[in-house]
Amino acid sequence: MKYLSLLLVIILLAACQVTIQPLATVPPPTGGSPTATLPPPTDTPTVSPPTPTPKPPTPTPRPPQPTPTKPPPTFSLPPFFEQRDTPVNVLASYINAIDRREFARAYAYWENPDQTFEQFVEGFADTVFVYLVVSPPTAYEGAAGSQYTAVPTLLMATHTDGTEHFFRGEYIMRRTNPEMVGHPTDWGIYEAHMAVVTSASLKRWLPDKPPPVPPAYEERENGVHLLAAYYNAINRGEYERALSYWQTPPQSAEDFATGFADTAWVTVALMPPWEETATGGGLYSRIPVLLLALQQNGARRAYWGCFVTRRPPLAMPAVPHVSKIVDASLFKAKRPNAHLLIDACRPRE
Structure with a gap:
């Protein structure tokens, strides 16, 4: 019985035996379309060169234009x-x-x-x-x-x-x-x-502080000397002498002195030659004047205008032949510019 069972097991194993084949090896591809090969990666990307921008045409240079000639200034002899x-x-x-x-x-x-x-x-x-x-x-x-x-x-x-x-x-x-x-x-x-x-500024002609009292000056044989003597008297504080240089004093001595109470110094500038007119009443001169005034508080003022002076004719021997101030027209100036003198004595409209 023992041997019979063993025999049955052997017969069953023989009936169920299966042959196991080894795995087939895949051959390399032959024929057909080849597999595309990718290019190896690179660190620097490929950049297409820029398309050049066409330059604008060079303009044809124009011939130099003549510089307009400015006419010379006119001047009467x-x-x-x-x-x-x-x-x-x-x-x-x-x-x-x-x-x-x-x-x-x-x-x-x-x-x-x-x-x-x-x-x-x-x-x-x-x-x-x-x-x-x-x-x-x-x-x-x-x-x-x-x-x-x-x-x-x-x-x-x-x-x-x-x-x-x-x-x-x-x-x-x-x-x-x-x-x-x-x-x-x-x-x-x-x-x-x-x-x-x-x-043409004359501001440097006015001192920063009053100079020492000048020597007296009293020459008056013509209009220029008269004005020099007039402001010499004012700078010396001799207001009565200055007022006496007027043919007809424009105000009282007291008012005249009060008008210069805060004036420390006056520099007078004028433009010669001046206009002179001889008449039966004497020689009249119209003198363009620019006055630079230094005040007692250090402030500066400028005035421009025209003085008219008169010297008696020589045919009047009993009258001193010294000039006198007949009239004066003065205006306040923003700046002491000498150009103001050019038209100072011309008739004003």
Whole structure:
């Protein structure tokens, strides 16, 4: 029985036996379309070059256009003026000769010119005209038989192209002392100390503080000397003397003095040559004036206008031949600019 059971197990195993085949190996692909190969990755991306932008066409240069020519400034030839009896009159004669293109006469006013006549003329080659502004002197110095005085001066020169240049400084004037020779002598230009400045302002002619009291000055043979003496009296506080220089005093002595109570100093500037008219009643002068006033509190004021003076005719021997103030028209100025003097004595509408 034991052997019978074992035999049955063997028969059953034989009937159920299965043959196990090994896994087939996949062959490499043959024929057909090849598999696409991807390019290896790169760190730098491929960038297509930019399409160049076409440049605009180069414009054809235009021929240079001529610069409009500015007409030269117009200037009326001034009437002849020549007087050598005062320093201011000599400077007025000098500028008058330049404006009239009479360079030989202008050159002759110099005592010792530091340039040749040709150089002197060349210096004014493009000058159309010159305006002269001075502060009349009230002090003179003597040395070795001569008299000297300094004249504060501003020159305003207009050129052929219309530009304007300014020169400020002083002219030193000299003459032989009349007392040495016993007769009047002429003044001449001894030397000049002038420098180019940027404007026609006269504010530098007014001191920062009042100078020492000046010596008395009382010459009044013409209108310019009269105005110099007039403001000399005011700067010295001699208001009665100043008021006496009026032909007809415009106010009482008390009111006149009160009007200058807060005035510490006045600098007077004027523009020669001035207009003079001779009549049966005497010689009348119209003088353009710019006044620079320093107040007691340090404030500064400027006034411009016209003084009219009169000197009696020589045919009236009983009357002193000294000038008097006939009239004055003054206006407050925003700035002490010398251009105000050009039209100061012209009729106002």
